[in-house]
Amino acid sequence: MDDLSTISLLSLAMLIGCYVAGTIPLAFNFSEERLKLVTVLGAGLLCGTALAVIVPEGVHALYEDALHDKHTHGGEAEKVEDSLKTGQSAETEHDHEHIALHAYIGVSLVLGFVFMLLVDQIGSSHMHSSEDPEAARTANTKITTTLGLVVHAAADGIALGAAASTSQTSVQLIVFVAIMLHKAPAAFGLVSFLMHAGLERNRIRKHLLVFALAAPLLSMVTYLGLSKSSKEALSDVNATGIAMLFSAGTFLYVATVHVLPEVGGSGHSHKAESGGKGLTRLEVCTLVVGCLIPLVLSVGHQH
Secondary structure, X not given: OOHHHHHHHHHHHHHHHHHHHXXXXXXXXXXXXXXXXXXXHHHHHHHHHHHHHHHHHHHHHHHHHHHHHHHHOOOHHHHHHHHHHOOOOOHHXXXXXXXXXXXXXXXXXXXXXXXXXXXXXXXXXXXXXOOOHHHHHHHHHHHHHHHHHHHHHHHHHHHHHHHHHOOOHHHHHHHHHHHHHXXXXXXXXXXXXXXXXXXXXXXXXXXXXXXXXXXXXHHHHHHHHOOHHHHHHHHHOOHHHHHHHHHHHHHHHHHHHHHHHHHOOOOHHHHHHHOOOOOOHHHHHHHHHHHHHHHHHHHHOOO
16 A cells, blocks of 8 residues: 555544534433533543653654664664764763753753643733733634644644654554554543533534644655655654654643643632632542543553
8 A cells, every 4th residue: 555545544534533523412401410520531632642641652753763664774783883983982972962962852842831831811901902801802712722732733733744754553553553552532521521611512523623633744745745855854853753752742731731730629610619718529530530541541651
């Protein structure tokens, strides 16, 4: 199977899987208490996914790209032999590579986080003209949450497109499984959060469709838009790992700055029912379970 048909099938599977996972909360009529529990579970899934799946997968993709380059570059063994013959060890070069990769990890995560912070601030500055600041803040939270996850999904799509351009089936499948492991919980978390925020179901479906389409579209655009020289350049700078870590930064911002505070009792809708004191014991347990589910899935997904 050629790369184009592989990336097309993976994109289609991603679209269907993500949309189906997102429609699960919409398929049931929840009471207010049940909806709160589902929202808390969704928030836990988002946070657990960001920390236990996306960051490790991004780091793994970064190092795997580097190791693959090391094995495939011609004459690498001869260089090492020559350096050993002249009494110089290859460790210095190896250390430099590792320092560079460590820098990539931090920079990619921080840039993703800062990018979402700027998007959030730009969005909120446009919203402040509204007469009701509370309504503006609520609307802004809904938009930023969806936008943040769409940006994250787009970065995932670029990662998959870059992986497909390497022509390594193993890398493509690892990136695809990693993306699916967190896109399904993310879709569930997004929909439950929007339901909790009081959005109409038809609008929630539109938000979900935009989120589900972002990664497949960007993966196809990235793959088809890359020339051969661009693919080689991307391979040299470990684009797959960097794109996944950038998307992890955007994901962390959405999970920690918007979804968790909203669910944790500081949000606008909990003041009447819980006095802003936070979560009940059952909700805390649900949140912890939500955080642990991606961890269990990622432990089961061995490379």
